[in-house]
Amino acid sequence: MKIGFIGAGKMASAIIKGVKAKSFTVVLSERDSKASLTVANRLGVAAAQSHQELIDEVDIIVLGVKPQMVETVLAHLNINKPLISMVAGVSLERLSQVTQPTLPLIRIMPNLNAQILKSTTAICRNQYVSDQLMATAKTITDSFGTTFELPEQDFDTFTALAGSSPAYIYLFIEALAKAGVKHGLNKKQALEIVTQTVLASSQNLLTGTDSPNDLIDKISSPGGTTIAGLLDLEKSGFTASLVSSIDATIAKAKEL
Numbered sequence: 001m002k003i004g005f006i007g008a009g010k011m012a013s014a015i016i017k018g019v020k021a022k023s024f025t026v027v028l029s030e031r032d033s034k035a036s037l038t039v040a041n042r043l044g045v046a047a048a049q050s051h052q053e054l055i056d057e058v059d060i061i062v063l064g065v066k067p068q069m070v071e072t073v074l075a076h077l078n079i080n081k082p083l084i085s086m087v088a089g090v091s092l093e094r095l096s097q098v099t100q101p102t103l104p105l106i107r108i109m110p111n112l113n114a115q116i117l118k119s120t121t122a123i124c125r126n127q128y129v130s131d132q133l134m135a136t137a138k139t140i141t142d143s144f145g146t147t148f149e150l151p152e153q154d155f156d157t158f159t160a161l162a163g164s165s166p167a168y169i170y171l172f173i174e175a176l177a178k179a180g181v182k183h184g185l186n187k188k189q190a191l192e193i194v195t196q197t198v199l200a201s202s203q204n205l206l207t208g209t210d211s212p213n214d215l216i217d218k219i220s221s222p223g224g225t226t227i228a229g230l231l232d233l234e235k236s237g238f239t240a241s242l243v244s245s246i247d248a249t250i251a252k253a254k255e256l
């Protein structure tokens with residue numbers, strides 16, 4: 001099966017790595033043919049001369065341009081192949097308005113962990129996507145991580161919790177490491193300590209039966225260090241501040 005990527009920036013490049021490993025054939029088309037060739041050579045895939053040439057030769061198209069480029073890029077193309085869009089905030093309805101009303105359309109929301117084939121990806125479809133095509137789309141998304149089928153109405157929330165949240169998690173890691181430096185550790189060591197702890201804490205949740213609150217209670221000895229730190233964290237509104245940042249992310253996704 002041949003997959004054609006229109007727009008191959010950071011996210012599509014990460015995805016292409018997984019897709020290639022699953023033996024799909026990949027061709028891409030970028031802003032212009034020179035850019036296509038440069039990116040294709042870097043990723044070890046083929047470059048198309050134009051978006052239309054790509055559409056004509058592939059089985060499935062993957063759209064990886066920025067939200068504000070969608071109408072400009074799709075408007076003058078004759079699209080007669082199923083389209084998978086990774087574009088944040090752009091609905092199936094909006095995609096069908098710029099392609100054609102009965103085109104099979106799939107929306108996915110990956111995250112940058114696709115770089116290590118561990119993306120958490122949401123997927124949904126319109127009514128013109130057969131079960132077989134959906135299964136193929138899931139084979140594609142499973143090639144670069146884990147797939148969650150969600151109703152489209154939950155995509156903006158998913159975008160915040162999984163698409164954008166790695167940035168918030170990196171900020172959290174960076175802040176903890178800075179605290180380590182403040183108290184005398186060198187930065188490299190502090191980052192390594194914090195990163196390993198975050199990784200193992202996630203694995204503990206995924207592999208065990210304890211909820212986050214169960215684990216918090218287990219770590220917080222009466223009168224101990226952790227409860228002192230936890231209460232201080234909430235004094236500065238940690239939970240409220242995080243929820244507020246998710247609200248802002250969802251609001252922005254709805255504006256795109």
Ligand SMILES: NC(=O)c1ccc[n+]([C@@H]2O[C@H](COP(=O)([O-])OP(=O)(O)OC[C@H]3O[C@@H](n4cnc5c(N)ncnc54)[C@H](OP(=O)(O)O)[C@@H]3O)[C@@H](O)[C@H]2O)c1
Binds near residue numbers: 009012029035069111
């Ligand atoms: N990054 C994330 O973590 C993430 C997560 C989930 C979803 N997404 C979605 O993935 C999409 C791509 O994001 P990204 O972070 O990969 O952005 P990006 O790196 O800027 O990728 C967009 C690519 O499209 C190219 N492009 C610009 N105009 C084009 C045209 N007319 N035809 C074909 N390609 C064109 C850009 O080339 P130039 O650089 O030359 O402009 C760039 O290589 C976005 O819609 C975003 O919402 C991203």
